Amino acid sequence: MYKILEKREIAMRNTWYKIHAPHVAKKVQAGQFVIVRAFENGERIPLTPVMWDRDEGWIVLIVFTRGKTTMRMAMEMKEGDYLPDVVGPLGNPAPMERFGKVLAIGAYTGIVEVYPIARAWQKIGNDVTTLHVTFEPMIILKDHLERAVSRHIVEPVPLDPNLDLKENMRNVTKRLTEKVREMLEKEDYDLVFMVGPVGDQKAVFGIVKEFGIPMRVDLHPIMVDGSGMCGACRVTVGGQIKFACVDGPEFDAYQVDWDELIHRVGFYADMERKAMELYMAGLMSRGVV
């Protein structure tokens, strides 16, 4: 059992959990992830430790409220509660090399994965610029990143109440790609790294490719066990089947079969929506919301 030492909402739909998980804290490196099971009847969900303390034995997870499980965590869990399961660290650490001038991009809560990697890259002598594009009320880790890297750029996109979520998200993608193009035209980068929704990763890759710059991405296919046992997270990379959990999560953007991955991550979207609606209806009927 893993105690929640701290829990607070740090931005719209983004919750900060500081969790006592000494076995993970002791070993985790930038680029790795954990799998959390928050409830006895919950899912196993992959999340990224954003920061950690090896001596005190805690990790911080910043969780974006996306589906039923993350909504339940936000609604039902309190400081002092326990998560039944936190396993990790899983996946491979990000390569610690001197790439030179790096542009590390986080779309939405993808920035939480960028933070530890960008920080570590800067520490070993890279010149790292981070770019965070998200809806205005969802900006997170701004101060942390400003302290950690050469330059941190935030591109807030206003949430337009007259548009639906899809249209709003299209605005984020538009701003993201425009900004990346503008930055690549202005300056030379040796490497682009990006974490965020797979559609946005593909869109950014489309720009980076035009400039011929190397690009690496952390991928988030659907995952169950996270240790190479189920094969749910398989992605085609360089024409070969890879398991994101044990071969990744980082891959060469030029080798990824993006369309296949986009289809695969959406497989359960309708069921996830249904589960969320039922949960919300339950909360409403109990007068919680």
Add this chain to the structure above:
Amino acid sequence: MPKLIRGRVPTPERSVEERVRDFNEVNLGYTFELALKEAERCLQCPKEYAPCIKGCPVQIDIPGFIRALRVNKENPRKAVKEALGIIRANNALPAITGRVCPQEEQCEGVCVVGKVGDPINIGKLERFVADYAREHGIEDELLMEVVPNIRGNGKKVAVVGAGPAGLTCAAELAKMGYEVTIFEALHEPGGVLTYGIPEFRLPKEIVKKELEKVKKLGVKIETNVLVGKTITFEELREEFDAIFIGTGAGTPRIYPWPGVNLNGIYSANEFLTRINLMKAYKFPEYDTPIKVGRRVAVIGGGNTAMDAARSALRPGAEVWVLYRRTRKEMTAREEEIKHAEEEGVKFMFLVSPKRFIGDENGNLKAIELEKMELGEPDETGRRKPVPTGETFIAEFDTAIIAIGQTPNRTFLETVPNLKVDEKGRIVVDDNLMTSIPGVFAGGDAIRGEATVILAMGDGKKAAKTIHKYLSS
């Protein structure tokens, strides 16, 4: 000499209509009266001759435990306690092996009665003894006789993986006084017993009870620990006097057929893990989803294929098993094939996928299948399927690939000096010791894919050789 009774006493089973829509156990097992009737059929071959004992991978004294039932027929409690004591001398998990062992190829396959009639139903008798003992507190009684006699010897052994091999090894070592810690990557111990075998064949309550017994012997089980990542192998070496590796064969084999990553195509491991470990069949009460379409193709002919097919059937799909040889060459147990057939699983033999065809949303809609014919026998002794070049397209919206597993490489990759063969199996000597002194291995990690009982046999043998190693 009792009169030879050729026909078996049948075990009660739930009706097809009732069982096909839920995940509860299909076979109900014997009552004491029925078990006794079946036990009476045993010819009681002398122990030194009895083929059933030789046919059992862990050499259970089968005539002995059957005799214990017969001689104590007036006192079921005494009968079962004696019988269980005899079984437990060689097998710590009879409720499990009684359900999932391929008895028809082992003990029952060589039974003398089987030469003139049905072999003695050894598996169901074993299961009866274990179930009756559990339900009537006899098992706890036996355990309580063992536990107070355990004297700690101050030595520590680490076991990697809480599946059948690891659990057996740990239990045996604990009885000898070792301080044993099992490290398990998943959130629940049990390995394939927990994530792989469905409830209708092996209820998870039974697995839980068996696990409790192992814990009562003093074994510590640490879940959520992936050795190699959470704890390094070197750290284990420093902390423990010996290590047993029982990491199984958990990596699904995915043949790179074109389209194999389309939505709706599962590895059997993913499909069964969602159902068994995560209870996806109870969605949305349980949060993990699963999608079983209208027409499901299960590719493969082993027990895993049967488990996947019958699991897919329960939410109401039309399920086809596609196998590249014929029914005769299928590796699944006869009982499982029979249950699948009764429940309505359909079979298509001598076909092999050529490619998977998707719709515009990346979802599976059909499979192009190639017709096969049987050629010369291969290294397994079975006739090899040969492609004919003739293909056809069949509509399916879900496919489950059950063509086998390979040893889990996640852990192995973190131990650079550990010798493995070309198939990724850990190489061991006659004592089940690996290329690293003091590090032992067993079960599917050394065998590729085998059975629960063989894994348990390895666990038991390794416990003995670890004891020898640490005592010398």
